[in-house]
Amino acid sequence: MALKKSDLYSSLWSSADELRGSMDASQYKDYVLTLLFVKYVSDKAKADPYALIEVPEDGSFDYLITLKGKSDIGEKVNVAIRKLAEANDLQGVINNADFDDPTKLGSGKDLQDKVSNLIGIFQDMDFTGSKAEGDDLLGDAYEYLMRHFATQSGKSKGQFYTPAEVSRVMAQLLQIPANTPKSTTVYDPTCGSGSLLIKVADAAPNGLTIYGQENDNATWALARMNMILHGNETHEIAQGNTLSAPKFRHGDRLETFDYLVANPPFSVKTWKNGFEEDYGRFDGYAWPPDKNGDYAFLLHMVKSLKSTGKAVVVLPHGVLFRGHAEATIRTELIKRGVIKAVIGLPANLFYGTGIPACLIVLDKKDAQSRTGIFMIDASKGFKKDGPKNRLRPRDMHKIVDAFVNQKEIDRYSRMVPLSEIRDPKNGYNLNIPRYVDNSEPEDIQDLHAHLQGGIPNGDLDALQPYWDAFPGLRAELFKPLRDGYSELTVDKADIQAKVTESAEYQAFAQDTAETVASWWTEKRKVLTEITSASRPNDLINDVSEALLDIFRSRPLIDEYGVYEQLMSYWNASMHDDVALVVGEGWRDGVKPRRARTWRDKNNKPKYEDAHLVFGTGAKAARWVMDLLPPAYLIERYFAEERAVLDALAEKKDVASLALSMYIEEHAIEDGLLYDAADDDGKLTSKLATAHLKKLKSVGGDPEEMAALTEVVSLFKAEAAAKAAFKSAATKLDELTLAQYGKLTIDDVQSLVIDDKWGGTIRSRIDGELTALVQALVARLRVLADRYESTVGQLDGEVERLSAKVSAHLIAMGVES
Template sequence: MALKKSDLYSSLWSSADELRGSMDASQYKDYVLTLLFVKYVSDKAKEDKSSLIYVPDDGSFDYLVSLKGKPDVGEKVNIAVRRLAEENDLLGVINNADFDDPTKLGDAKELQVKVSNLIGIFQDMDFTGSKAEGDDLLGDAYEYLMRHFATQSGKSKGQFYTPAEVSRVMAQLLQIPASTPKSTTVYDPTCGSGSLLIKVADAAPNGLSIYGQENDNATWALARMNMILHGNETHDLRQGNTLADPKFINSGSLQTFDYLVANPPFSVKTWTNGFDSSYGRFDGFGTPPDKNGDYAFLLHMIKSLRPRGKGVVVLPHGVLFRGNSEARIRTELIKRGYIKAIIGLPTNLFYGTGIPACLIVIDKQDAQARTGIFMIDASKGFAKDGPKNRLRPRDMHKIVDAFTGSKEIARYSRMVPISEITDPKNNYNLNIPRYIDSSAPEDIQDLCAHMQGGIPNSDLEALQPYWDAFPSLRSELFAPLRDGYSELKVQTGEIRSIVTGTGEYERFVRDTANTVDQWLTSKRTVLESIVSSTKPADLIHDISEVLLAVFRSRPLIDEYGVYEQVMSYWNQVMHDDVSLIVSEGWSKAAQPRIARAWKDKNNKPKYEDAQIVFGTGAKAQRWVMDLLPPEYVIARYFSAEQSELDRLTEARDASTLKIAEYVEEHAVEGGLLFDAADDEGNLNNAAAKAALKDLKITKGDPDEIVALTKVIALYTAETKAKGSVKDATIALNEIAIKKYKTLTEEEVRNLIIDDKWGATLQQQVNGEVIALGQTLVTRLRVLGTRYEQTLPEFESRIELLSARVTAHLALMGVQR
């Protein structure tokens, strides 16, 4: 059974939790990633006999499985991993975790159970088919773990990972031509775990030749594993300090590369320690300040680029405006034309720091002819993701679109002439707010409107995109009052119903839905044709780019908002679905499967969440439908049975409500059920029966007997209703399970493409339309209430109230 991306991720993270204990994330990642590596290369060697990684029998994952439960499992795992490392020149790379360390894994018995359970979690995974063509499921899982480890590793240890979203943007900013040969080089002098280099290589259809250097030995080892897990076995990553001991040297000079990406450590204060000045990295620029290494890294990178080379570097915002020696270096960079673009990013994107950063695009090709620097202020576009901020798909696409198309967007991007940057008032300062004002327009209060009433036409004209989309709406809501001002013709409470009830609005909603329908229809053949050779990444790029283009020509609606809806659904659901179809085909992927089971760290059984369950406990049948959840099968083929179940469910809920109301009414102090209820006024069926039995024996109050008899009858009716719901649910689930076996491939495709994907995407895009309407309604209500009462009316009201107070005081004999 092929793995869903989300299942793989959650399973791997649960394996990390097996070792959490008191260990720091930076320690336990070594155990988890080592086993992930051994499992992957073992499965790959089974499938591909020509694999570049040789897996000996006593260094394979199958051998690790044979060690489970043995007293010396930790020691034997260490030996096996070392055998695998020796055979592939990976000593010091994959054998850094000590599986026989009682200080981290506990005493002998605890260590035995913990290591055995951890192997067991990976044992249930099959990676032989997990790398669909062009879709690196396992590599993405590795990055998922790296992101979690970086999040939990604390400020000082989270810098080994560049967020995947930033890496993808940087890769696209390089604009690598599709025809670029694999021999083309890409270099990262501070490569961390290597994720940034991998994203760049993935952006080139033929791949690239990867080079990198990393100072920290453990992080260098992570990068080596990362490369192999992503299928880049021929990488060249070296360990050492790039500034003090650059490893890529050619005839006494720095080796140069075609492309470069980097996310160096910010503002290193000790960069001069051991610095080797023999490579002329600062020639013509001057030396960076002793206590800040940002420009030291940047100048190393520029020196490492070929004459036509291109690069993208992450640096703190301070490099754009700091003075003294950094100002002199920045001036020289601008004069030479090396800086092609600057993109300001949101705060708190990166691990290890919350300060804002920027992307600097370096391009040596035709540098002397450069007449401007393209600037983007993307600092406002992000989503919160736990303790960090994250670029959304819409933010990433907007950055790349603006840069590649040199699009000038108000309050977002513009081409800034070199003459403006060199003007004495700016003096080579590149701080983005000097050139782009990204602040939202101020909502100005109109004093004249407050004095005389009316809504300023300038405020209404700011809503012109809405009036363009709904031409008659403004005249339905507003009428001229005097020169420059209008008045609201309706009550503010009526604005929503008028906006959403107009024919133009309804037509806009229909047209938007029709646009989505037409898009789905145009791409239906592509979706129906998903086969084992389909590349999921290419598929989503194709269909999403077409949707983006379609909505660019639509009025009012933000095409990036629509794009975000599609990409969000892709990341949450569709990618899993497509990967399953690619791996297993439509029909097989749609079939129910038995839910996975495993044992937790306390050796207790755990079960995967299932959509349909027959029975309870260990003997229960738990069915999971990864691709085709049962609600879609039921809605299309068993709607009558579902309606009957809904009716029975409503009847059951009504029975429960009757009990609650009856008990609430009579269980109060002095009520007929008060003596039978507990101290909190609750009365269950068993307690009611016991109380009734006692009353009959003691010949108690007849009215209490009647009340208890009534509540017991209500409980009996509820029990019967619950039984009916249970029986109907089982019956519906049984016929649904049987239906899966008879579904044709065409029926499966229709259910997935139309009922699941199509309907969901329609609903999500419609959410964008609803949000637009809500934004307009909210703004009109603000304007309607802001100037509803004029200042003279307030003054008149104050005078009236003051007179009333004076009159009341006079009646009380109090003089003001």
């Protein structure tokens, strides 16, 4: 059975848990990623006799499994991984982790168990079907681990990972044509773990020829492994300092590339260490400041681009406005037309720093004819994710859309003419707020409205998108009061009902639902035709772009909000479903499977969460339905049985409530049931029955026996209700499990595509419209509250209440 992404993630992270506490996250990543690598290449070699990675028999993961539990496991794992490295010229890349290190893994039995457990976690994974096509599970899992390692490592050790969302945006900003040949080059001079390079190569349908350089030796090794794990076995990643010792050059001339991406370390103060030759990087520019390397990296990248080359670079915001030598360099870059766009990103996106960063898009093609720089302020588009911020799918798509289409969006993006940038008041300063004002309009209090009443028409005009969507609604809610002011015609408590019950809203909601249904019907064929050759990322791109297109022309509903609803569901669940169908097909993908079992560190059995469970304990039959949970079958095939079960559940709850209330009333101290309860005040059927029998034998108090008789009867009624419910639930579960075997492919596709995927997406998009209406209602209520009473009315109320207080004081004999 194919692994779900979420299952793979949890398994991989549990391997890190084995090591947590014994070493820093920056160290235990080496162990986890090494075993991930060995398992992956071993499975691929078994599945593909022509795999580029050679796996010796005594260097395979299967061989590692034979070492579990042996006293010398650490030493032998090291030897096996070294043999795999030697067979593929990967010495110093995959054999950096020491599996026999007592300072990190413990000694004796502790080390033996820890390494055996690590191997066991990977043992049940199967990567033979993993694809090197940009959307494979393994690549996603690798990114998941890298992100968590970066988070765990802290600021000083998190620089080897660029968030995947930022990487994907950068790759799309390059606008690589679909017919680009694989021989086209892409270069990252500070490549870290290689994620940026991989994202760019994935964005090109034919792939690209990859070059990179990384200074840190351990991170360089990660990049090499990352390339192989993502199917980029042919690559050239060099190790060394890019500024002082660039590896890609011809003599004293830097090699140039078609595309370039980079996320260099911010504001390095020691960039000149070991620096001897500038290789023409600073010719025609000023030298960068001795204590700040941002422009040293940027000029290296400019020099490394071909005459038609493009680049996207992450840099701190300071490069946009800092003065002195940096201002001189920035001015020259602008004059040469090299900078095509500047994009401001949210703060706290990157591991290693919390400061805001920007993307600078470089484009040498037709640079001299460039007349402006496109600027985007995307600083407000993100979601919180633990201690960091992350770009949402809607944020990513909006950035790329605005840039690619040079779309000017109020308070978000605009093309800034070079004449404006070089104007003396700006002086070649590229600080984005100078050119794009992203501040929200101030919510101004209207003094005249406070004095004379009424809601300012200006506040209502600001809600124009709603009036465009519902043209008659404003007139239904408001009437003119005087020039420039309106009056609410309904009670403020009735605003929501007035909006949602209006014919225009109902028509709009219906039209939205029909639009979604039409889109889903059109794209259903794409989904029914999923095969083993399908690429999930290509599929969702097709489906999501069509959704964006149909909502772009519609009023009120933000197309990126609808897109976000689809993509958040895709990322959370639907991607796993599609990957399962790609890997196993519709028929096998829907088959129930036995839940996975394992043992924890204390050797106690653990069970995967199951949809259907028959029996209890270790002998229970636990069934998991990855693609199609039972609820969808029950809804379609067993609605009557479900209704019967719901009725029995209600009877069970009623019986339990009657019992608990009776006990609560009579089991108190000196109550009729008090003597039957145990020392903790708990009363069971067994205790009540025994006490009743005892009282009958000795002629006990009639009232006490009557109460015991009643409670025993209630216990029996509850037990019977529970038994009936359990019997019906088991019968329904049995019917449901049997129904899976009767489903045709058409049945499966209808249940999954129409009921599960389509139903969920429709519900999410409905929620988007509901949220918009709630925002309108909330704003109208704010305005209604704000101007409900004039100042004169408030003063009158104060005088009235003051007089009332004075009268009370006089009546009490207190002088006011």
